[in-house]
Amino acid sequence: MEIADVAMRYGGAEGTLALQRCTLSVREGEFVAVVGPSGCGKSTLMRLVSGLWPASEGQVWVAGREVSGPVPLVGMAFQNPTLLPWRSVLDNVMLPLEVVPAHRSRLRAERAAYAAKAEALLKLVGLEGFGQRHPHQLSGGMQQRTSLCRALIHEPPLLMLDEPFSALDVFTREDLWAVLQDVWLERKPTVILVTHDLREAVYLADRVLVMSARPGRIIAERRVEFPRPRRLEDTYDTEFNAVVAELRALIARARAGEAPDA
Amino acid sequence: MPDSRAEALAAAARRQRRLQAALPWLVIGGAFILWEAAVWLLGISPFILPAPSAVVQAGLRWWQPLLQDSLVTLGTTLLGFAMAIVFGLALGVAIGSSTLVYRGLYPLLIAFNSIPKVAVVPVLIVWFGIGIWPAVITAFLISFFPIVVNVATGIATVEPELRDVLRALGARPLDIVRKIGLPRAMPYFFASLKVAITVAFVGSIIAESVAPNAGIGRLMMVASSRFDVPLVFAGLVVTGVMGVALYWIAERLERRVTGWATRGQEGFAPGG
Numbered sequence: 001m002e003i004a005d006v007a008m009r010y011g012g013a014e015g016t017l018a019l020q021r022c023t024l025s026v027r028e029g030e031f032v033a034v035v036g037p038s039g040c041g042k043s044t045l046m047r048l049v050s051g052l053w054p055a056s057e058g059q060v061w062v063a064g065r066e067v068s069g070p071v072p073l074v075g076m077a078f079q080n081p082t083l084l085p086w087r088s089v090l091d092n093v094m095l096p097l098e099v100v101p102a103h104r105s106r107l108r109a110e111r112a113a114y115a116a117k118a119e120a121l122l123k124l125v126g127l128e129g130f131g132q133r134h135p136h137q138l139s140g141g142m143q144q145r146t147s148l149c150r151a152l153i154h155e156p157p158l159l160m161l162d163e164p165f166s167a168l169d170v171f172t173r174e175d176l177w178a179v180l181q182d183v184w185l186e187r188k189p190t191v192i193l194v195t196h197d198l199r200e201a202v203y204l205a206d207r208v209l210v211m212s213a214r215p216g217r218i219i220a221e222r223r224v225e226f227p228r229p230r231r232l233e234d235t236y237d238t239e240f241n242a243v244v245a246e247l248r249a250l251i252a253r254a255r256a257g258e259a260p261d262a
Numbered sequence: 263m264p265d266s267r268a269e270a271l272a273a274a275a276r277r278q279r280r281l282q283a284a285l286p287w288l289v290i291g292g293a294f295i296l297w298e299a300a301v302w303l304l305g306i307s308p309f310i311l312p313a314p315s316a317v318v319q320a321g322l323r324w325w326q327p328l329l330q331d332s333l334v335t336l337g338t339t340l341l342g343f344a345m346a347i348v349f350g351l352a353l354g355v356a357i358g359s360s361t362l363v364y365r366g367l368y369p370l371l372i373a374f375n376s377i378p379k380v381a382v383v384p385v386l387i388v389w390f391g392i393g394i395w396p397a398v399i400t401a402f403l404i405s406f407f408p409i410v411v412n413v414a415t416g417i418a419t420v421e422p423e424l425r426d427v428l429r430a431l432g433a434r435p436l437d438i439v440r441k442i443g444l445p446r447a448m449p450y451f452f453a454s455l456k457v458a459i460t461v462a463f464v465g466s467i468i469a470e471s472v473a474p475n476a477g478i479g480r481l482m483m484v485a486s487s488r489f490d491v492p493l494v495f496a497g498l499v500v501t502g503v504m505g506v507a508l509y510w511i512a513e514r515l516e517r518r519v520t521g522w523a524t525r526g527q528e529g530f531a532p533g534g
C-alpha cells in the first residue's frame with residue numbers, strides 16, 4: 001500500500017486542511033500503527049485508503065492499483081462496534097459476504113460453507129457458541145470482537161482499524177490486543193491500526209508512524225523489533241517502556257507544533 | 263430462607279403483572295360508573311350528556327345500522343390506511359435516503375400536511391363523486407404523513423460508520439437501504455402506524471360527516487339531526503373500540519417484527 005504526497009481539504013478551497021504532503025507506504029503483511037495528537041487526520045487517512053473519499057491531491061495505491069472508489073480490498077473496524085442490532089452475531093459477521101460482489105453471487109449456494117468460515121473466525125476471537133446471540137446480549141468487548149470478525153470475513157488483504165479498542169476498559173482492551181495479535185499471526189493481513197494508545201501501538205505493530213498536528217503528515221517512524229508472539233507482561237519491560245517513552249516525546253513535540261525534521 | 267424470599271419476590275411480580283393487565287379495564291369501568299353517577303346525581307338532560315346506560319340502550323336498539331355503518335367505516339379506513347402504508351413507506355425511503363428528494367419535497371409535504379383535511383373533502387367529492395372514495399382518500403391523506411416522516415427519520419439516521427463499512431465493501435445505495443436502512447426504520451415505522459391508524463379513523467369519519475353517504479360519520483350526523491344524542495354517543499363508542507382494536511393489532515405486529523429494539527430482561531452479558 002502506498003500513499004504518495006496526499007493532501008485532503010474539507011469544504012472547498014478555503015476549508016480545513018486535514019492532511020498535507022502525507023506520504024507513507026506499508027508492505028504486504030506488515031502491521032503498522034499510526035499515532036498522533038488528536039485531530040491530526042488519522043481517520044481521514046483511513047477513509048482515503050478505503051476509497052470512501054477521493055484525495056484532494058496525490059495518489060493512494062493499494063495492492064498495485066490506484067484507489068479511485070470503494071474497492072472491497074479493505075476490512076474496517078471502528079471505535080463503535082457498529083453491529084446491526086436486529087441480526088444475530090453470526091449474521092452480523094456474514095454481512096460483508098452479502099455485499100462484496102465476489103461473494104454475494106455464491107452465498108446462497110454455499111451458505112453452509114460460509115457459515116462454517118464465520119464460526120471458525122468467531123472461535124478464533126474467543127466467541128465460539130455465541131453466533132446465535134444478538135449484539136445487545138454481548139458485552140462491549142464481545143461486540144468489538146464480533147466487529148473484528150466482520151472486518152475479516154471476506155479475507156481482505158488490508159485491515160483498517162480506527163481506534164477499535166479505545167472505548168473498552170483496560171483489561172478487556174489488553175485481552176483484545178492478544179486476540180488481534182493471534183489473528184494477525186494466523187492470517188497475516190496487512191494492518192493499519194490508528195490509535196492514540198502508545199502501549200497498544202508498540203505491543204501490536206512492526207512499525208509505528210507518528211503524525212504531526214493538523215494538517216497531518218508522517219513526521220517520524222519507529223521500528224519495533226520485539227519478537228512475536230509478544231506477551232502482555234513484556235509491555236512492562238524497561239526496553240518496551242523506552243520505546244513508548246520515545247514515541248511519547250515525539251508526539252509531545254508534534255503537539256507543540258514543531259516537526260523534528262522541519 | 264433464600265427460597266421463600268425468592269418465592270415471595272416472584273409472587274409480588276405476578277401480582278404486579280396481573281394488576282397491570284387488569285388496570286385498563288378497571289379505569290374504563292370506573293370512568294363509566296363515574297359518568298353514570300354524575301348524570302343521575304346532577305340530573306343532566308340526555309340531550310346534553312346521555313348516561314352510559316342510555317348509550318348502551320341506544321346501541322342495542324339500533325345495533326343493525328350501527329354494525330353496518332361501522333363495517334363501512336372500518337373498510338374505508340383500512341383501505342385508506344393500506345394506501346398510506348404503501349405510499350408512506352415508498353416516499354419515506356426516498357426522502358430518507360436522498361438529500362435531494364428531501365430538500366425538494368419536504369417543504370411541500372409540510373405545507374400539504376398543514377391543510378385542514380376537512381377543507382379538501384368537498385374537492386374530493388367533486389372529483390370522485392359521493393361514495394366511499396372521498397372517505398378512503400381522506401383517511402389516506404391524513405395518515406400517510408406520520409408514516410413518511412418516521413420512515414425517513416429511521417433511514418436518515420443510520421450511523422455514518424455503518425454506512426462506511428458497507429460502502430467500503432462496494433455496496434450500492436440500494437444495498438444500504440435494504441440491509442440497514444429499512445430494518446433500522448422498522449421501529450419508527452411501527453410507531454408511526456400506531457399514530458396513523460387512529461388518525462385514519464378521523465379522516466374517514468370527517469369525510470363521512472361532510473358528505474353523508476354511509477358509515478359511522480353519516481350515522482352520527484343523522485342521529486344528531488334527530489336529537490338522538492345517545493345514538494351519537496353509541497357511534498363514538500363504537501369508533502373508539504375500533505380504534506383501540508386496530509392499535510392493539512399494530513402493537514402485536516410491532517412486537518413480533520421489532521423485538522430486537524425493545525431489549526428483553528433476559529439479556530446477559532458476561533465480561534470479556
